[in-house]
Structure formats: C-alpha cells, structure tokens
Amino acid sequence: MDRLLVTGGAGFIGSNFVHHLVDHTDATITVLDKLTYAASRESLADLPESRVQLVVGDIADSATVDPLVAAHDTVVHFAAESHNDNSLSDPSPFVQTNIVGTFTLIEAARRHDSRFHHVSTDEVYGDLALDDPKRFTEDTPYHPSSPYSASKAGSDHLVRAWVRSFGLRATISNCSNNYGPWQHVEKFIPRQITEVIDGRKPRVYGDGLNVRDWIHTEDHSSAVLAILERGEIGETYLIGADGERNNLEVVRAILRHLGRSEDDIEFVRDRAGHDRRYAIESGKLRSRLGWQPQYADFDAGLAATIEWYLTHETWWRPHKDAVEAFYAAKGQ
Ligand code: NAD
Ligand code: TDX
Numbered sequence: 001m002d003r004l005l006v007t008g009g010a011g012f013i014g015s016n017f018v019h020h021l022v023d024h025t026d027a028t029i030t031v032l033d034k035l036t037y038a039a040s041r042e043s044l045a046d047l048p049e050s051r052v053q054l055v056v057g058d059i060a061d062s063a064t065v066d067p068l069v070a071a072h073d074t075v076v077h078f079a080a081e082s083h084n085d086n087s088l089s090d091p092s093p094f095v096q097t098n099i100v101g102t103f104t105l106i107e108a109a110r111r112h113d114s115r116f117h118h119v120s121t122d123e124v125y126g127d128l129a130l131d132d133p134k135r136f137t138e139d140t141p142y143h144p145s146s147p148y149s150a151s152k153a154g155s156d157h158l159v160r161a162w163v164r165s166f167g168l169r170a171t172i173s174n175c176s177n178n179y180g181p182w183q184h185v186e187k188f189i190p191r192q193i194t195e196v197i198d199g200r201k202p203r204v205y206g207d208g209l210n211v212r213d214w215i216h217t218e219d220h221s222s223a224v225l226a227i228l229e230r231g232e233i234g235e236t237y238l239i240g241a242d243g244e245r246n247n248l249e250v251v252r253a254i255l256r257h258l259g260r261s262e263d264d265i266e267f268v269r270d271r272a273g274h275d276r277r278y279a280i281e282s283g284k285l286r287s288r289l290g291w292q293p294q295y296a297d298f299d300a301g302l303a304a305t306i307e308w309y310l311t312h313e314t315w316w317r318p319h320k321d322a323v324e325a326f327y328a329a330k331g332q
Helices: 012-024 062-068 085-088 093-109 147-167 188-197 216-232 246-257 283-289 298-310 313-329
Strands: 003-007 029-035 052-056 074-077 115-121 169-175 203-205 211-213 236-239 245-246 265-270
Touching: 003 012, 012 029, 012 216, 029 062, 062 093, 074 093, 074 216, 085 147, 085 203, 085 313, 093 115, 093 147, 093 169, 115 147, 147 169, 169 216, 188 203, 188 246, 188 298, 188 313, 203 246, 211 246, 216 236, 216 283, 236 283, 245 246, 246 298, 298 313
Parallel strands: 003 029, 003 074, 029 052, 074 115, 115 169, 169 236, 203 265
Antiparallel strands: 211 245
C-alpha cells in the first residue's frame, strides 16, 4: 500500500480520507476526480504536492482509468453521485457514475491485479421500522429504496461478483451517515446549519422522526484504513458509531448551539420513498479488525462542525443559493 489511487478524493468523505492518509501513513496518493458540482479543490489545497496529486477525469472513462490503475498498487473507490434528492430528480448520472464507473474501475483492477476497496452505504439495506430492535449487519438482505441506493447496491454486487468470478482482491464497506467538515450544503446537517446562520428556519421533511445513524467522517476514514491494512479479501464490513438520532433531535441541537429557539422549525414536503430508519451493527469491524470510533460524542462533533461552517463561509456561500433554489422548486 505505497501508491494509492483515491477516486472521488475531492469530495466530502474522500478529501477527509486523503488528509487522514497523509497524517497516518507514508503512502503517496493520486486523487482521480471529475470535479463535479460536489467536489472542492480547496479541500485538498493545504496537502504536500510531494504526497498528493490530483488528476481530473471520469471513472467511467477506461482510457483515463487504465493507466492510473496500472501505476498504483491499491485503489480506494469513493467517487459517486451521492445525493438521494438529486437521484429522484435525475437518476441518469447515478447509473452512469455509480454503476458504469465502478464497472470500469474493477475491470482495470482485474487487468492489473490491484487491491481494490469499494466504499458503499448502509442505504443498500433499505430501512428499518422505528421500533425494530434489529440493526443492519453484513448478512442483511439488500433492499434499496431510491435510485441512489439502488445504484450503490448494483455497484456492490458487481464488486462481489468480480471477487468470486475473477479473484479480484477486493473488500467492501457500508457506512452510515457521515458528518463533518467539507460536506456540501445540499446535505441535511450543512443545509440546516447554514439556514440557521442565515436567520432562516431548518427545513425538516415529513414528521422529522426519520432516524439516521451519524458517524464523524474522521471515524469513517480510520475504518477504511483499518480495512485496507487488516481486512480480509472478499469480506464486507459495516461501519457505524452507534449514533442513532432522529432528524428533529439533530435540528434542535443545531438551533441550541446557535442560540435559537428549538421550536424554530419549518416542516416541508416529505422526500419520495423516504427511508424511515438506518442503524448499523459494526461488531465485525470492531472485533475482527480492532477498530473503535474516536468521535463517539455526537454533540461535541456537531458543535465542532457548526464552528467549521461558521469559519468557512467563503467555501460554502457560493453554492447556497443554487441549493436553496433546487429545494424551493420542489417545495422543500
Ligand atoms: P460527494 O458527493 O461529496 O463526493 C463525491 C466525489 O466524487 C466528488 O468529488 C465528485 O466530483 C466525484 N465524482 C462524481 N462522479 C465522478 C466521476 N464520474 N468520476 C470521477 N469522480 C467523480 O460524496 P461523499 O458524501 O463524499 O461520498 C463519498 C462516497 O461515500 C460515495 O461512494 C458514497 O456513496 C459513500 N457514502 C457516503 C455517505 C455519506 O453520508 N455522505 C455514507 C456512506 C457512504
Ligand atoms: O433539507 C433536508 N431536510 C431533511 O429533513 C434534507 C437535505 C434532508 N432531510 C432528511 C432526509 C434524511 O432523513 O435528513 C436525513 C438526511 O438526509 P441526507 O443528508 O440527504 O442524507 P441521506 O439521504 O440519509 O443519505 C446520506 O447518507 C447515506 C448520504 O447523502 C448518502 O450519500 C449516504 O449513502
């Protein structure tokens, strides 16, 4: 693991992972990123050029992908179209990037016998009832609800088939909802923080009782590194930090931190097919690879994230109007 190719490394989780690699390994890293609306060159700007290089390109373009995969020993695959609400408006780029892009990468990894890690989501398992005592495990059947989660499920199936049929040296991780610095303002936590900063009310879909299992992106990074270093080829690992909260609890915490009334909430039109609850049982990752989350205090992690958005307004402000116009057109 000396030369890593990190796809989607200019996005939210990918860029945090690249920082984690620079801080915790000696690897040299090439980021392959198409620089879509969701990417940020700035998130990589302070990294040493001797360690990190950015190549702008599409994971679905074999002519770009093949020589890059050949020149690295390990591929860590974060690149994706990642937002459920966008997938409901236009599923096409989700199929193209998440399925065709993953196919293009694993074909190159097969040709060059590369170690491959596929980053996926807990959403492939569908949702749980609020009162269900069960959580998702590695054995939970796939049951995706949205075009986004169906495209991620499709990519997981491709990777697993390439392991079995072609001996691809791959692992897969399915992580719960991430929060932390550099997350696009389209996503729930940054959207609500920036709405409150702008003196508006948080926008909560439906009754606000939907539950997400929040994990700090730094803990996602350390888990992926543990899988690269100690994971067993062909295995899937669920990543989660016991962070279940409903959406109302999260917006009330944001309002509290920013000194506003906890009742200052606007309920808006629900998301089509809105998954009710996600919950991860991460015992396999903890017991077999000795991984532990370091940011287990959600309230402290959220406070630090709010502080980050307060001090990085020049980064998120240029995207805010377009995001709010998109939601306003959908009554959200
Ligand atoms: P993001 O949208 O912030 O970043 C995605 C990155 O991929 C962007 O930099 C974008 O430019 C790049 N990209 C998109 N299409 C590309 C293409 N065709 N070729 C090359 N690059 C392309 O997403 P994120 O939230 O950082 O998610 C990263 C990965 O983690 C995704 O695979 C996602 O499914 C998974 N994941 C996300 C979460 C979460 O809570 N955000 C949770 C679990 C898993
Ligand atoms: O304005 C909003 N109001 C609201 O109530 C937004 C943007 C979201 N929500 C709700 C929908 C969800 O119940 O908040 C919850 C979280 O929404 P998102 O941030 O859009 O995340 P989610 O749909 O849960 O998916 C996220 O986690 C899993 C990531 O975007 C995915 O990439 C990841 O796979």
